[in-house]
Amino acid sequence: MLEQLSELPDDPILGLAAECRSDPNPEKVDLTVGIYMDESGHCPIFKSIARAQEKLIDEELTKAYIPAVGDEAFNIGMRELIFGSDSSALNDGRISSIQTPGGCGALRIGAEVIQSAAPGAKVWVSDPTWPVHIPLLGSVGLNFETYRYYDPETHGVDFSMMLDDLSNAQKGDVVLLHGCCHNPCGADLTMDQWKQLTQLSQQQGFTPMIDLAYQGLGAGLEDDVAGLRFLADNVEEVIVAASCSKNMGLYRERTGIILFQSESSSSARAIASQAKVAARRVYSMPPAHGGILAGLVLSDSKLKEDWIAELDAMCIRINSLRDQLSTHLTAACGRDFDFIRRENGMFSFLGLTSEQAKSLRSEHSVYMLDSSRINVAGINANNIDYFVKSIARVTN
Numbered sequence: 001m002l003e004q005l006s007e008l009p010d011d012p013i014l015g016l017a018a019e020c021r022s023d024p025n026p027e028k029v030d031l032t033v034g035i036y037m038d039e040s041g042h043c044p045i046f047k048s049i050a051r052a053q054e055k056l057i058d059e060e061l062t063k064a065y066i067p068a069v070g071d072e073a074f075n076i077g078m079r080e081l082i083f084g085s086d087s088s089a090l091n092d093g094r095i096s097s098i099q100t101p102g103g104c105g106a107l108r109i110g111a112e113v114i115q116s117a118a119p120g121a122k123v124w125v126s127d128p129t130w131p132v133h134i135p136l137l138g139s140v141g142l143n144f145e146t147y148r149y150y151d152p153e154t155h156g157v158d159f160s161m162m163l164d165d166l167s168n169a170q171k172g173d174v175v176l177l178h179g180c181c182h183n184p185c186g187a188d189l190t191m192d193q194w195k196q197l198t199q200l201s202q203q204q205g206f207t208p209m210i211d212l213a214y215q216g217l218g219a220g221l222e223d224d225v226a227g228l229r230f231l232a233d234n235v236e237e238v239i240v241a242a243s244c245s246k247n248m249g250l251y252r253e254r255t256g257i258i259l260f261q262s263e264s265s266s267s268a269r270a271i272a273s274q275a276k277v278a279a280r281r282v283y284s285m286p287p288a289h290g291g292i293l294a295g296l297v298l299s300d301s302k303l304k305e306d307w308i309a310e311l312d313a314m315c316i317r318i319n320s321l322r323d324q325l326s327t328h329l330t331a332a333c334g335r336d337f338d339f340i341r342r343e344n345g346m347f348s349f350l351g352l353t354s355e356q357a358k359s360l361r362s363e364h365s366v367y368m369l370d371s372s373r374i375n376v377a378g379i380n381a382n383n384i385d386y387f388v389k390s391i392a393r394v395t396n
């Protein structure tokens, strides 16, 4: 039976990262995969997480399954981190959540619950969006429509086109939004645009679903969810799929959460029961380790304070790299790269052609996607000059 299967190509992003690893050039620059890298080009373990891990190792008595809903302290901490302690939905018990294997698991369980409520529902996704969204949500049976989002001319959001397209979204449809630090383009909505989108959601009755994979890495933990909170405070039903991969550095621990805000506490309980049953049929229980670590950090005031300081330092570093790239690329290439400064988070489209991206790889060992999306956090003091010179060579 299985021998009829043909070999599939590697995931394009992971395939390029593997190509970079095997490149012997000591000056190679890897800007492919979306992981945070520090000045030494290393993806660090947060010190606060390492301290929580020591505590866990000292105190852990069993490796028995954790409940399908996940770690309690993690659920409580994440609900508050995302919706804010003054959220009336939170205080009225209208938010339910379950811990999931990463942000991908959260998106998948969200899709399962949507499919149970409205089989084959239409999900509106931004053009462009993270390439995994469609296969991940679509494998459950949901359908898709795209809305215009990124304007390559201005390197910003084309909000009037976005509103125009979403004025066709109806009650029963889901509109997938990036909470902050849009992947792949780095262009986010302003607060005023979130307000207009909220109004559209009230008018049209669609359900917003927010993918929140980078909270804290754009403008800070609170500012990055200001738009999400405004929306949630003014619309009854909201779904949030959050990841702790980047903002807690828990990538391989597969730590995420799916949260549902609904119109009453009884419907919140019903939705949570649906999410647990969906998890049971897909993977049963979430991995325990990352959720427990994140729960320990979020429920201990000292660890939480230290974690926020570490995350803020990462965010400041990314924004300083954005400043440096804007200044140096503009000077070296004689064209305007100021948009890099205006964007948020780890990603940016440089606006190069795919031929230029390919020659950067083959001639300079600078690895970015063919779309010229870069992971800004892959730049550091050791490689920035080489990177800028390489871009100047292929563009001039």
Ligand SMILES: Cc1ncc(COP(=O)(O)O)c(C=O)c1O
Residues within 6 Å of the ligand: 034, 101, 102, 103, 104, 105, 130, 183, 211, 213, 243, 244, 245, 251, 254, 255, 256
């Ligand atoms: C936009 C977006 N959503 C979700 C995820 C999934 O995160 P996780 O690795 O926690 O599954 C990612 C990861 O890169 C992402 O970029």
